[in-house]
Amino acid sequence: MSVDQAATPPPPTPGSRRVFTSWGAAARWPAVWFFVALTIGGIVILGIAFGPAIAEAPGAFVLAAVLFAIHGAVFVTIIRAVDWLEPEPRWLFAAALIWGGFVASANALRANTALESILVKMTSLGFVRDWAAAIEGPTDEEILKTLGIVMIVLLARRQINSVLDGVVYGAFVGLGFQEIENITYSLNAVAAAGDDSLAAVLQVFLVRGLLAGLWSHTVYSAIAGAGVAYAVLHRERSWFNRIGVALGALALAWLMHFLWNSPAAASLTDYAGTYGTLLVLLIKGLLILGTFLVLLHFFRKDEYEGVAGPLESLSNPWIATHNEILALRGWRSRGRARWNAYVYGGTRAYGRVRRLQRAQADLAVEMRDNGPAGFNTRLPELQRARYGVHELGITDADALHPTTTSGLISFVLAFAVLINPIFLILPLGFLVFGVARARSRRQRADPRLRTAAVLAVVFALAYLVSVIARAATLV
């Protein structure tokens, strides 16, 4: 399906991230009403399907909702970090989540049930037992989620400015689907256990949230989203090329989902025990995630070049120095530039460099999309941010950093927290000492000191959660 730029709401004013100028303007577009109607339909289907299960086990439902909301929030943070250069509107993110969670999952429930029934009628029970999940899930679910990405395009075509935008919206559709599906799996597990069992929910969270969560619907739909964005953006290409790429991306998403659900290599796990099964799952998952990360690297590079180009063309160090433009490239380099500022001038300097980076990215995006008008709109904010940084004595908010032995040791020691959380004190000690020494000597500090400390805290929290989970399971 071809979606022309003209077939979407009018362009927002330069500098605005609003999808529609007003509620009245939104109500004039069919996409809004179709979206609302399909969402209501999805909620009704899910309510009928799972309402009784929720009434039977309200405690388990609440626990599942809270756990997977937290799980989803972590993913949202990661996706927002990927999307940092050109943040998409929050309402559109919400729309993508809603489509995945309510429209796609509800209708997939109906389609999957019917497709399994057809397979039972037309094939053997053994075939259905082994292959139904691999056939139904990818076929129904990937199509329904991809239709959601197309719906996002219909809601706000002008928010799709790079292939990465499609990846991001696709990821949000997939995330919505993934988390609602996780909650419904929890309810099924509780029903199978026969009571309002919190242990069944924790087990689903462990398996589907932690073990399988990284290479699930979020990744599949992100790939499909890249295809939709390509078809929307590359209007200079032939219709055949654009649709072909979109369908190719959908096919890749299907293949990834099929690989994960398929019983391929299952016979190996029959003899390999629990660890062998986990190993096969890990290999499958890493294959899927690895493919996605390679593609993501190129999509991000493409978006970065679209943003860096306008800034470089200005050749104006007051707007952005060469090192600052380089620092905008990824979350690590942006973080390192802020880390340098923090070591130099504390949290105030950290915040001001972050504000400068945001202003630089916004200005570049506006220049790319709206030319000189966009530049003029964003310039005052950038100037304010630059004054703020300059006031603290920072002339170049770069991401250059030293690599030290203490940073390396600290990083290694962070893993000692996995053995005993008491070791948390070591990376934290290295961090405090390293920052203090760098400040006293007016030098930069190794960012691995910070990474190690964060890693150690995460490991300590994971240890704490495991202790709580074990206690809850025993109860």
Added chain:
Amino acid sequence: MGGGGSAWRRNLVGCVAVAAGVLALSFGVPAIDRAVPDATVSSTKPLEFADNASVVPPPDATVVSEQTSPDQGVITMAVDGVRYRLSAESFPGTLQQLADRIREVVQNVAGIQGISPDQPVTSNGGIPGLQATYVGENRTGWYTVYLLDGTGVTAVVDGNDAGVTEHRDELEASVRTVAIDRTT
């Protein structure tokens, strides 16, 4: 609003296409399912309805596909309107606990008037089991549970009085053919 009207129409066309895709999957696939006739099964050889459980179906049985979930070890068959549902699962408890669980489910079905005490039964392959008959308003049936090495099989026959009475012998014969594989 010449250009605006055109954009609005194109937006509408796009939305109709998306909605059509959603509805095709949500209603079209179930419609195809309803159009495909239920599959008949052989009454002479065992049907493996779970990874490690099988049964020889009664004559003229068809698989009720929408109530069958092979990956969960559940199969529902129909014989002349009588429902015959088998499920296999990992069960850590005792045979009596398995029987008590299905008894509670049957008792909670609307219209059920009475259930007989559990009677010991044995499958053709020597698996110990328990069985009870129930009656309700214009319906009757019975359940049978077997347990072997932590795998429980529950068979429930349910239908109207006339149908169950007519096919009782072949259904009882089928229930006795339940086999649980020890090796898995």
